[in-house]
Amino acid sequence: MDFAFSPEEEAFRAQVAAFLEKEVPREYREKRITFFDMSAQSDWIQVHRSMAEKMGEKGWLSMHWPEKYGGRGVSPFYRLILREELARYHSPGYDSIGCGIVAPALLLKGSEVQKKRHLPGIASGKSMWCETLSEPNHGSDLAAIEVFAREEADCFVVNGQKIWTTNGHFADWNALIVRTDREASPNYRGLTFFLVDMKTPGITVNPVINMAGHHEFNEVFFEDVSIPKENIVGGLNKGFYVVMSLLDYERTTDTVYAIAATYLRDLEEYACDNDLLNPVLENRFAQFKAECEVARLLHYRCAWMQSQGMVPNHESAMSKMFSFELHQRISDFGMEVAGPYSQLTEESALAPMFGRISSCYLRSFAYSLEQGTSEIDRDVIAQRGLGLPRLR
Amino acid sequence: MDFGLNEQQEMMQTLARDFLTGEYTDTVLKAMVKDEQGYTPELWQKLAKMNLTGLSIPEQYGGIGDFLDLIVVLGEMGRVCFLGPYFAALVLGASLVSEAGNEEQKRKYLPGIAEGKIKATLAVVESKAKYDIDEIESRAISQGGYYVLNGRKLFVLDAQSVDYIICAARVDDADVEQDGITLFIIDVNTPGVSIKALPTVAGDKQSEVVFENVKTSAKDILGEENEGWPYVERVLHRANIARCAEMVGMAEQVLKLTLDYAKERTAFGHPIGAFQSIQHRCADMLVDIDGSKFATYQAAWRLNQGLDAARETAIAKAFVSRACRRVMASAHQVHGAIGFTEDHILHYYTKRARAYESSFGGIDYHLGKLAGLK
Numbered sequence: 001m002d003f004a005f006s007p008e009e010e011a012f013r014a015q016v017a018a019f020l021e022k023e024v025p026r027e028y029r030e031k032r033i034t035f036f037d038m039s040a041q042s043d044w045i046q047v048h049r050s051m052a053e054k055m056g057e058k059g060w061l062s063m064h065w066p067e068k069y070g071g072r073g074v075s076p077f078y079r080l081i082l083r084e085e086l087a088r089y090h091s092p093g094y095d096s097i098g099c100g101i102v103a104p105a106l107l108l109k110g111s112e113v114q115k116k117r118h119l120p121g122i123a124s125g126k127s128m129w130c131e132t133l134s135e136p137n138h139g140s141d142l143a144a145i146e147v148f149a150r151e152e153a154d155c156f157v158v159n160g161q162k163i164w165t166t167n168g169h170f171a172d173w174n175a176l177i178v179r180t181d182r183e184a185s186p187n188y189r190g191l192t193f194f195l196v197d198m199k200t201p202g203i204t205v206n207p208v209i210n211m212a213g214h215h216e217f218n219e220v221f222f223e224d225v226s227i228p229k230e231n232i233v234g235g236l237n238k239g240f241y242v243v244m245s246l247l248d249y250e251r252t253t254d255t256v257y258a259i260a261a262t263y264l265r266d267l268e269e270y271a272c273d274n275d276l277l278n279p280v281l282e283n284r285f286a287q288f289k290a291e292c293e294v295a296r297l298l299h300y301r302c303a304w305m306q307s308q309g310m311v312p313n314h315e316s317a318m319s320k321m322f323s324f325e326l327h328q329r330i331s332d333f334g335m336e337v338a339g340p341y342s343q344l345t346e347e348s349a350l351a352p353m354f355g356r357i358s359s360c361y362l363r364s365f366a367y368s369l370e371q372g373t374s375e376i377d378r379d380v381i382a383q384r385g386l387g388l389p390r391l392r
Numbered sequence: 393m394d395f396g397l398n399e400q401q402e403m404m405q406t407l408a409r410d411f412l413t414g415e416y417t418d419t420v421l422k423a424m425v426k427d428e429q430g431y432t433p434e435l436w437q438k439l440a441k442m443n444l445t446g447l448s449i450p451e452q453y454g455g456i457g458d459f460l461d462l463i464v465v466l467g468e469m470g471r472v473c474f475l476g477p478y479f480a481a482l483v484l485g486a487s488l489v490s491e492a493g494n495e496e497q498k499r500k501y502l503p504g505i506a507e508g509k510i511k512a513t514l515a516v517v518e519s520k521a522k523y524d525i526d527e528i529e530s531r532a533i534s535q536g537g538y539y540v541l542n543g544r545k546l547f548v549l550d551a552q553s554v555d556y557i558i559c560a561a562r563v564d565d566a567d568v569e570q571d572g573i574t575l576f577i578i579d580v581n582t583p584g585v586s587i588k589a590l591p592t593v594a595g596d597k598q599s600e601v602v603f604e605n606v607k608t609s610a611k612d613i614l615g616e617e618n619e620g621w622p623y624v625e626r627v628l629h630r631a632n633i634a635r636c637a638e639m640v641g642m643a644e645q646v647l648k649l650t651l652d653y654a655k656e657r658t659a660f661g662h663p664i665g666a667f668q669s670i671q672h673r674c675a676d677m678l679v680d681i682d683g684s685k686f687a688t689y690q691a692a693w694r695l696n697q698g699l700d701a702a703r704e705t706a707i708a709k710a711f712v713s714r715a716c717r718r719v720m721a722s723a724h725q726v727h728g729a730i731g732f733t734e735d736h737i738l739h740y741y742t743k744r745a746r747a748y749e750s751s752f753g754g755i756d757y758h759l760g761k762l763a764g765l766k
Contacts (some may be wrong), residue, residue: 001401001460002394003690077393286759290687290707297686298679304395318679375668381678382671386651389666 005077013081016060020089023054028090031354032266034259035092036363039215040346044092045170051093052125055082061099062123065107069119075307080255080299087258097167098122098129100253102175105193105246109234118173118195130171130198132162132220133243139164140376142177143188143240147222149178155229156180156194158222164370168205168218174198175246176227177239184237193239195231202226212362245311247372252302252316254371257295260327263334263360264288270353271337281337288330295323314385321377324367331364395686397464404447404461408468411442416472418737424475425595425740429553431476439478440508449486453502459630459696463637463688470641473740475596477511477550483634484549484627485512488558492575492615492623501556501577512556512577515545515601516624523628523753525621528573530561530603539563541576541584541606547751551587551599555580559603560624563617572618576608583607594743629695629705631752636688636712639748640681642741643719647677649738650723657728664726673722680715687711706762713749713758720745 005013025047027033038044055061064079065071079099086094094100103122106115121127138144147160158178168174174196184190196203202225207215234242268285271277277285298319302312312319335342338352346355368374382388397405415435424430439445447462449455462482469478482505489501489512504510520527530543543561551557559576566572578585584606590598615623651674654665664670691704720742724731731738749755 001397001689001693003693005393282763283756283759286706286762287710289762290711290759293690293704293707294683294687294711297690298683300393301395301682301686304393307393308396314678315682318675318682322679322683375672378672378675379668381675382665385678386647386671386674388651388654388671388674389663391662391666391668 005081009075009077009081012078013085016082016085017089019054019058020085020091023051024089024091028092031090032263032356033090033092034360035096036212036214036216037356037359038092040359048092048095049125049128051091052095052128054125055093056123056125059123061094061125062103062119065103065119065123069107069115070123076252076303077300077307079253080303083253083255084258087255087262090262093125095122095125095128095167096253097131097171097175098127098173101131101246101249102129102173102195104249104253105175105233105242108245109193109242111230111233113230114195114233121172127172128167128170129173129175130165130168131175132165132168133177134162134164136161136163136219140373142243143186143191145177145179145191147178148182149180149192149194149227151180152226155226156192156232158194158196158225158227161219161221163208163217163219165205165218165220166216168198168220169207169215171198174203174220175233177243180239181237188240190237191239191243192236193233193242194227195233196225196227200225200227210363211365212359214359214363248311248313248316252299252306252312252319254320254323255299256320256327256367257292257299257323260295260323260330261289261292263327263356264292264330266353266356267330267334267337274338274352276337276339284333288326288333291326295319295326298322314381317372317377317380318385320371321374321381324370325374328364328367331360331367335361395689400457401461401464404457405464405468407442408444408465409471411438412468412472412474416474421473421475421737421740428589430550430595430597431553435476436508440506443506445478445481445508446506447482449482449502449506450490450498453490453498454506455486455502456506460692463634463692466634466637467641467644470638470643471645473642473645473737473744474638477513477553477597479631479634479638480513480550480554481505481511483631484514485554485556485558487630488512488514488575488614488623488627489577491626492620496611497577497614510556511550511554512558513549513551513554514624514627515548515551515557515559516628517546518544519546521546523757525571525573525624526568528560528562529568530559531566532561532563532574532576532608534564537609539576539608539610541578541603541608543603545601545603547590548587548599548601549751550597551580551601552589552597557585557601558614559601560620566618571621573621573624574617575614575620575623577612577614578603578606578608592747594740594747596744596747598747628752629691629701632705632709632758633688633691633695633701635748635751636684636708637692639712639716639745640685640688642745642748643677643681643684643716646719646723646738646741647674647681650674650677650726654726670726673726677719677722680719684708684712684715703762703765706758706765709753710755710758710762713755716745716749 149156149158176194180192181190202223204221305312344351446455532539532541584604687708691708694701
């Protein structure tokens with residue numbers, strides 16, 4: 001047992017904090033901008049890219065990768081420290097899809113050529129990624145996806161629609177999973193994982209505005225989009241296995257526990273500054289603080305497992321579900337803290353925290369849906385973690 | 393960061409688990425709940441032979457291991473819903489003597505505790521039962537080289553099976569609003585000490601202890617006169633973390649019972665554990681248990697390192713208590729009517745979890761502490 005960071009890890013945290021203190025635009029900190037508010041901030045994509053490149057120059061986006069691929073081979077706790085500080089400073093700049101999902105998938109399942117071609121772009125913060133998994137008719141049941149890629153002599157040609165594509169409107173590259181065999185049984189054996197240049201002719205990206213009024217995800221149409229065969233990751237019809245290992249990663253790369261704890265801190269500061277605290281409210285803040293701590297520990301357990309060469313599976317589903325649902329509950333609680341003021345949007349000068357309370361609340365409905373619904377997480381925990389029998 | 397157990401902790405865990413699962417069956421548990429003392433001297437001797445009664449006592453006084461080893465063993469005791477003065481003797485008595493006692497007192501009590509020959513408990517709360525210093529009204533008046541102690545303590549753990557009770561009291565005219573608390577270690581056989589069992593839901597052994605003109609002296613003061621409260625606070629931290637460890641063990645066992653039942657019981661042609669409604673409850677139980685475990689370990693680790701653990705202790709006790717409620721409620725729901733019967737073992741865990749939750753401060757007490765830490 002050891003619940004402390006090493007002196008080297010602490011030093012890294014201080015270094016990151018000093019960097020962010022200097023580099024994060026003042027307005028972002030004042031308004032407590034998060035990833036979810038990107039479309040409310042006209043320069044968000046630009047700041048996101050420039051912060052990513054600055055961190056890329058320092059080697060921070062790839063430090064936990066093996067040295068062979070430009071990393072420093074440090075523990076996954078470094079990535080987590082970086083993301084905790086980014087959350088604390090309300091800083092954009094971390095491409096959670098490129099750094100968090102595609103890079104680990106390439107390191108695990110990519111060919112040498114693919115690694116050499118794509119990892120440097122991710123490490124430098126210069127290429128941004130999106131992933132296209134869900135379709136209008138298929139979300140949780142990923143194995144059922146229908147968008148089809150037809151095989152030609154030297155390429156595959158994709159036609160169809162994907163949806164809920166976060167960052168699709170500015171990403172340079174896309175991790176795409178589509179059907180390549182309609183006869184496969186079981187159906188998941190007919191899926192293939194492709195890397196797709198978003199500039200390829202035939203790709204159309206349309207915004208999908210969420211109920212918070214923000215634009216973070218999109219629908220993506222593929223019309224005779226041709227993808228070279230060398231862009232297949234993990235082998236033809238073996239895409240499902242890539243996605244499964246990638247989802248285990250996705251659930252551990254997000255640091256929603258840190259975003260939730262930051263929001264809780266901001267809320268308490270607001271309540272304190274505006275003389276809203278009373279014993280009942282203090283009790284509820286304390287309850288959420290305790291839960292934020294538990295969320296942090298559940299997340300650290302996964303990072304610790306990775307540092308020991310273990311692959312967190314149901315453990316990462318637990319961590320992800322707990323922290324996302326916690327953030328949802330804190331966002332809900334936020335609406336009570338400022339009373340009727342909570343409902344005011346950013347357009348009102350009277351809105352607490354520049355409208356953060358209402359926008360955070362509205363965004364929170366997705367926390368139990370994204371990256372696998374809470375229901376799928378609980379299935380994973382019950383079946384893979386506890387060995388309960390499967391009906392389907 | 394290291395979320396695992398080391399070799400010694402794993403060894404202690406296996407040792408305790410093997411022993412307790414063999415020895416402390418459901419039948420024994422049921423008998424002990426009915427028993428007046430809640431344990432047998434034979435069992436105590438076996439624990440002593442395995443050196444378990446020496447855990448966390450310094451080696452020079454015959455002890456072995458540290459607080460984390462003790463925490464691991466308490467987790468195993470939780471699994472079998474262990475009853476008996478182990479918690480009182482090790483977490484309360486031994487640690488107070490170790491922390492506050494002088495050399496002579498340590499030599500007098502600690503080796504005896506380690507050998508399983510002596511047991512001591514702690515009497516803090518009075519009628520308000522809120523684990524705060526300002527409720528303590530028990531008073532010792534000095535009279536010709538002695539002290540005469542009067543007071544009434546509640547919810548004293550295992551008072552009927554220990555040899556000594558450490559009583560937190562005020563001396564002479566020490567103001568109730570002030571910090572002046574003195575710890576007297578009193579032989580239970582001293583005239584004027586009376587112990588009355590409190591009938592509790594869980595049947596665990598808690599008592600009302602009355603001190604009526606009990607004659608004691610300066611050599612029975614642990615620590616300095618008027619300086620006892622900081623020791624009590626530290627022991628309360630330990631006690632809360634230890635309670636958390638027991639509750640985690642209890643919740644783990646209850647999840648196991650629930651999973652076994654969900655796999656075996658069939659309805660509509662399937663084991664009920666194949667239904668999402670049951671699976672999702674069980675998934676939530678595991679999240680609660682793992683979250684509880686790491687919150688407990690973190691607090692225990694800090695305390696064992698000699699670091700301040702006030703925040704982590706409050707977090708652990710507040711979270712584990714509520715998590716345990718949810719786990720117990722879900723276990724009952726999955727078990728259906730059979731879990732509601734007196735014969736079934738489940739309610740022993742449910743009841744005990746509730747007793748442990750309220751001991752050394754409940755959820756609101758700890759949330760209050762947490763809110764007070766800026």
